[in-house]
Amino acid sequence: MDRRSFLAALAAPAAALLPGCGHGAQSAGTLRLAYETDFKSLDPAQCFDASTLQVMRILYGGLLDCDDDLKLVPWLAAEMPEVSADRLSYTFTIRQGVRFANGRELTADDFVYAIERIFEPATKSVGTTFLRNLRGAEPFGEARQRDAEEQGTGRRERLAEPRRLEGVRALDRCTLRIELEKPDLAFLWLLTLPYTYPVPREEVERHGEVFSRNPCGTGPFLLDEWQRGQRLGFGRNPMFQGPARPGLDRIEMLIGYDLMTQTMMFERGELDLLNIPLPDLVRLSRDPRWSPQVRSLLLQETDFLSMNCEMEPFTDPRVRQAVSYAVNRERIVQFTSGAGIPAQGLVPPGVFGHDPGRKGYGYDPGRAKRMLQEAGYPDGFAVELWYPTDVPHWGQICQVAQQDLKKVGIRANLKQVAESIFNEATARRRTVAFSMYGWTEDYPDASDFLGTLCDGSKIAEEECTNASFYNNEDVNELLHRAAVATDEAARADLYRRAEDLILEDAPVCVLIHPKEYRMCQPRVKGFTLHPMWFVRYENLWLERA
Amino acid sequence: MIVRLLRRLLWAALTLLGTSLIVFLIAHAVPADPIKAFAGPHADKATQEALRRELHLDDPLATQYLRFLGNALRGDLGRSNVTREPVIEAILARFPATLALSLGGLLIWLVVSIPLGVLTAKHRDKPIDRVTLVLATVTVSVPTFWLGRMLQFELAYRLGWFPVAGLFSWTSLILPSVTLGIVGVGYYARLVHSNMLDVLNQDYIRAARARGLSEPVVLFKHGLRNACLPVLTVLGMDMAGLLGGVVFTESVFALPGLGALSLQAVLNLDVPMIMGTVLFAALLVVTANLVVDCVYRLVDPRIKGA
Numbered sequence: 001m002d003r004r005s006f007l008a009a010l011a012a013p014a015a016a017l018l019p020g021c022g023h024g025a026q027s028a029g030t031l032r033l034a035y036e037t038d039f040k041s042l043d044p045a046q047c048f049d050a051s052t053l054q055v056m057r058i059l060y061g062g063l064l065d066c067d068d069d070l071k072l073v074p075w076l077a078a079e080m081p082e083v084s085a086d087r088l089s090y091t092f093t094i095r096q097g098v099r100f101a102n103g104r105e106l107t108a109d110d111f112v113y114a115i116e117r118i119f120e121p122a123t124k125s126v127g128t129t130f131l132r133n134l135r136g137a138e139p140f141g142e143a144r145q146r147d148a149e150e151q152g153t154g155r156r157e158r159l160a161e162p163r164r165l166e167g168v169r170a171l172d173r174c175t176l177r178i179e180l181e182k183p184d185l186a187f188l189w190l191l192t193l194p195y196t197y198p199v200p201r202e203e204v205e206r207h208g209e210v211f212s213r214n215p216c217g218t219g220p221f222l223l224d225e226w227q228r229g230q231r232l233g234f235g236r237n238p239m240f241q242g243p244a245r246p247g248l249d250r251i252e253m254l255i256g257y258d259l260m261t262q263t264m265m266f267e268r269g270e271l272d273l274l275n276i277p278l279p280d281l282v283r284l285s286r287d288p289r290w291s292p293q294v295r296s297l298l299l300q301e302t303d304f305l306s307m308n309c310e311m312e313p314f315t316d317p318r319v320r321q322a323v324s325y326a327v328n329r330e331r332i333v334q335f336t337s338g339a340g341i342p343a344q345g346l347v348p349p350g351v352f353g354h355d356p357g358r359k360g361y362g363y364d365p366g367r368a369k370r371m372l373q374e375a376g377y378p379d380g381f382a383v384e385l386w387y388p389t390d391v392p393h394w395g396q397i398c399q400v401a402q403q404d405l406k407k408v409g410i411r412a413n414l415k416q417v418a419e420s421i422f423n424e425a426t427a428r429r430r431t432v433a434f435s436m437y438g439w440t441e442d443y444p445d446a447s448d449f450l451g452t453l454c455d456g457s458k459i460a461e462e463e464c465t466n467a468s469f470y471n472n473e474d475v476n477e478l479l480h481r482a483a484v485a486t487d488e489a490a491r492a493d494l495y496r497r498a499e500d501l502i503l504e505d506a507p508v509c510v511l512i513h514p515k516e517y518r519m520c521q522p523r524v525k526g527f528t529l530h531p532m533w534f535v536r537y538e539n540l541w542l543e544r545a
Numbered sequence: 546m547i548v549r550l551l552r553r554l555l556w557a558a559l560t561l562l563g564t565s566l567i568v569f570l571i572a573h574a575v576p577a578d579p580i581k582a583f584a585g586p587h588a589d590k591a592t593q594e595a596l597r598r599e600l601h602l603d604d605p606l607a608t609q610y611l612r613f614l615g616n617a618l619r620g621d622l623g624r625s626n627v628t629r630e631p632v633i634e635a636i637l638a639r640f641p642a643t644l645a646l647s648l649g650g651l652l653i654w655l656v657v658s659i660p661l662g663v664l665t666a667k668h669r670d671k672p673i674d675r676v677t678l679v680l681a682t683v684t685v686s687v688p689t690f691w692l693g694r695m696l697q698f699e700l701a702y703r704l705g706w707f708p709v710a711g712l713f714s715w716t717s718l719i720l721p722s723v724t725l726g727i728v729g730v731g732y733y734a735r736l737v738h739s740n741m742l743d744v745l746n747q748d749y750i751r752a753a754r755a756r757g758l759s760e761p762v763v764l765f766k767h768g769l770r771n772a773c774l775p776v777l778t779v780l781g782m783d784m785a786g787l788l789g790g791v792v793f794t795e796s797v798f799a800l801p802g803l804g805a806l807s808l809q810a811v812l813n814l815d816v817p818m819i820m821g822t823v824l825f826a827a828l829l830v831v832t833a834n835l836v837v838d839c840v841y842r843l844v845d846p847r848i849k850g851a
Binding site: 034037038040041121122124125126128141145148209210212213227228229230254255256257258260261264265267268270418419420 | 591592594595596598599627628629630635638639694697698701702705708709710711712796797798799800801805806809812813814
């Protein structure tokens with residue numbers, strides 16, 4: 001079954017019970033699940049990890065959402081925006097009658113406030129990275145930075161200019177206009193991210209720094225309990241005015257439970273949902289009791305070996321290509337019990353710019369050996385292969401790669417390091433030669449992969465997301481042209497050509513596109529996996545016992 | 546007595562000071578930036594700098610340490626860099642679970658190991674002594690996290706006798722306490738055993754028997770009281786080991802205690818929380834040692850006034 005059919009099949013039961021039906025056949029109840037770690041913040045401006053993203057959806061809402069087929073659909077906007085001919089201006093009409101959990105009606109001004117707020121240093125938002133293309137974002141951000149620096153020094157008499165973000169304006173109570181500096185066909189996707197979700201100014205100002213623990217949004221649920229490191233409870237938001245009432249009365253999230261413990265609790269019926277650990281996947285998939293409950297989803301993510309093009313021996317493209325030929329991707333999939341599918345390129349399936357006909361590097365150890373010989377390494381070489389502690393199956397992948405590389409003479413010594421140290425070291429120039437790396441989409445567009453991972457013009461001494469420190473002028477040129485292209489077909493072609501060049505230079509040895517496996521208790525209905533949000537709790541309900 | 550107590554208190558304060566300095570230096574020697582651990586991969590320079598300023602991480606290390614120390618003396622351990630909650634509040638919220646678990650483990654250590662030690666000393670080289678020796682060796686060698694996982698798997702997951710994890714009622718504490726207790730039982734049983742063997746050969750034991758005292762009175766009143774003195778000393782020192790075991794046990798059984806809190810703090814590079822939890826644990830160990838010291842004097846009249 002292909003992926004679209006698979007998702008359609010999974011979505012069918014949920015669709016049958018969606019808008020307007022009132023979920024009459026099911027009982028409301030409490031859904032219980034567990035997480036390994038607590039949430040750092042429930043302020044949408046500060047959200048960046050996948051699990052927090054899922055919680056954001058039940059507390060807040062955005063202008064646009066993404067459906068099961070990865071198509072943009074209106075959410076708090078009444079309809080899709082009017083777009084100007086030059087693709088620089090987007091006009092939204094806000095849905096009427098939407099209320100925050102505190103009872104106040106949502107207006108266009110709330111979006112303006114939310115977006116301007118992320119440029120305030122005090123908000124500590126990571127969203128500025130995504131919204132730099134808003135008209136006037138740069139001077140506005142700099143002005144807020146100056147305000148923050150001068151705060152308390154006595155030098156500041158009034159706020160620095162510009163005091164408003166030029167590119168985001170409320171034309172009236174229900175109309176919002178967003179303007180860009182340069183056209184960007186991926187821009188609307190950024191509006192699905194939490195950074196632009198409206199927040200009520202009065203609640204932010206009332207709670208100050210602890211607004212992150214007192215969320216107040218337009219979503220179907222509201223937070224009514226948060227015992228740090230222990231549990232979170234979400235009850236229904238009585239002010240919610242969505243197309244369908246949520247099917248659950250309450251969601252309870254237990255904190256501090258590792259995956260093995262979660263699996264045992266799930267099998268004993270103490271949890272309703274489970275993120276299946278790979279070591280248990282085969283057992284649970286073959287168990288007749290559980291196999292109908294297993295759902296899988298191909299993630300929009302690419303896992304790869306990153307080779308630092310500024311460090312020996314990876315300065316020579318023949319060495320990098322040899323690594324790509326030496327690794328057997330099929331074996332990685334087998335060895336990790338189906339952790340994903342073999343990757344042919346950097347842009348994963350389902351993401352704009354993915355080339356379904358691409359044939360990547362096959363497994364050819366003989367050719368890898370010859371290329372190493374040509375590059376002056378007839379006996380191979382020794383190198384450290386870094387990988388972080390936080391992704392359990394990466395250790396297994398590295399072991400398979402290590403065995404494959406050994407066959408062609410490359411002696412990779414595995415070095416497992418803490419996540420924070422790994423992130424710091426691999427992003428610093430000329431520090432780590434060889435590392436296991438992965439990139440998950442922030443939004444489903446090739447720019448998020450190729451532009452982030454392979455744009456040589458963005459190489460920095462530290463905090464560089466181009467972990468291979470790969471710099472090819474032709475690739476940079478293609479990526480820059482694609483970023484501002486306004487024709488979809490031409491844009492896709494530019495990304496395809498850029499990816500061709502990147503794979504030929506092989507700064508990365510692409511390995512797999514990972515899969516996510518989750519399961520639910522038989523009483524949980526409406527459970528499908530969404531390519532961007534994974535679980536949408538607002539669509540779930542519980543069957544009567 | 547008072548002078549000695551004051552001297553001990555001074556040493557306790559110095560121990561805490563040294564601990565705080567060592568932990569502070571280690572936390573800052575880690576080659577990773579806590580700001581990036583908090584702000585995430587997308588945070589730009591300006592956001593990072595704003596955070597660094599706000600958290601005073603741009604101050605010299607000495608200034609940061611002295612500020613921490615000054616605040617700590619006033620009972621303020623700062624705020625978590627990650628959650629912004631006051632560290633002392635987080636610690637006090639988690640302490641009851643850790644205390645309950647530690648006391649449960651300690652109770653099992655003592656309640657099981659003391660009678661076992663006495664019994665094996667009384668029946669030296671008999672089957673019960675040999676079996677206990679083997680069991681003691683095994684339990685001392687077993688890692689806490691493995692034992693906890695096995696008990697959890699068999700007794701909670703397969704047999705359903707106990708909750709698998711979490712803290713929902715007092716029954717949630719049974720398996721974690723047993724896990725923590727078993728590891729210490731073997732060691733303390735052997736300790737009591739060897740001390741009892743020494744004591745049972747003493748003249749005053751022979752005298753007690755010659756006076757016609759019953760065997761339980763001889764063993765428990767005259768024998769055990771003396772055999773327990775070294776046990777008390779080791780117990781004081783073992784408080785640190787007990788807290789170490791708590792970290793693993795809490796992780797396996799998802800108990801919301803100090804162990805889980807400190808583990809999360811380390812993973813997040815949350816320096817104020819790391820400092821706070823370690824300092825609090827050090828305070829517990831130092832206090833336990835002081836208490837043991839006082840109890841020691843109560844139990845052994847010979848060292849009163851020494």
